[in-house]
Amino acid sequence: xxxxxxxxxxxxxxxxxxxxxxxxxxxxxxxxxxxxxxxxxxxxxxxxxxxxxxxxxxxxxxxxxxxxxxxxxxxxxxxxxxxxxxxxxxxxxxxxxxxxxxxxxxxxxxxxxxxxxxxxxxxxxxxxxxxxxxxxxxxxxxxxxxxxxxxxxxxxxxxxxxxxxxxxxxxxxxxxxxxxxxxxxxxxxxxxxx
Numbered sequence: 001x002x003x004x005x006x007x008x009x010x011x012x013x014x015x016x017x018x019x020x021x022x023x024x025x026x027x028x029x030x031x032x033x034x035x036x037x038x039x040x041x042x043x044x045x046x047x048x049x050x051x052x053x054x055x056x057x058x059x060x061x062x063x064x065x066x067x068x069x070x071x072x073x074x075x076x077x078x079x080x081x082x083x084x085x086x087x088x089x090x091x092x093x094x095x096x097x098x099x100x101x102x103x104x105x106x107x108x109x110x111x112x113x114x115x116x117x118x119x120x121x122x123x124x125x126x127x128x129x130x131x132x133x134x135x136x137x138x139x140x141x142x143x144x145x146x147x148x149x150x151x152x153x154x155x156x157x158x159x160x161x162x163x164x165x166x167x168x169x170x171x172x173x174x175x176x177x178x179x180x181x182x183x184x185x186x187x188x189x190x191x192x193x194x
């Protein structure tokens with residue numbers, strides 16, 4: 001059943017229905033089989049509602065996957081950088097090892113490459129994930145666990161480089177061991193003067 005017309009502003013219930021339907025559809029048919037027509041039908045909204053809020057399927061996918069990541073990967077605050085990073089990476093890697101999640105991430109990457117209009121939502125997603133990790137590094141800096149001249153952007157690149165490389169190539173697992181090793185390596189690199 002189609003939802004009532006909501007005007008120009010987003011209706012939060014309709015938005016949530018679209019996000020949930022987008023994740024379900026992406027898991028069911030992947031990027032290639034994903035259509036706005038099917039998304040609208042599954043979400044119980046009009047196709048025009050989807051297009052009013054997102055310019056393309058790639059934009060919907062990027063927001064849906066980004067929203068899911070924000071809700072499923074908490075920001076730990078254990079009191080130490082090492083424990084925060086370990087918990088953050090273990091949670092992130094466990095989620096990323098789920099075949100459905102890694103498929104979603106790959107779909108976002110494909111969407112951004114194949115459709116230039118989708119690059120912004122994808123980059124927004126990446127920026128939000130980077131910002132989350134940076135919060136942990138900044139907390140460590142405030143506790144003097146990070147060298148004053150440490151390059152936090154470079155440390156963030158190191159972390160996500162491993163995630164994306166292993167996720168896309170799949171040559172080694174994104175497991176708890178990798179999470180612990182990455183956390184230890186970042187703590188050591190952060191403590192060193194640049």
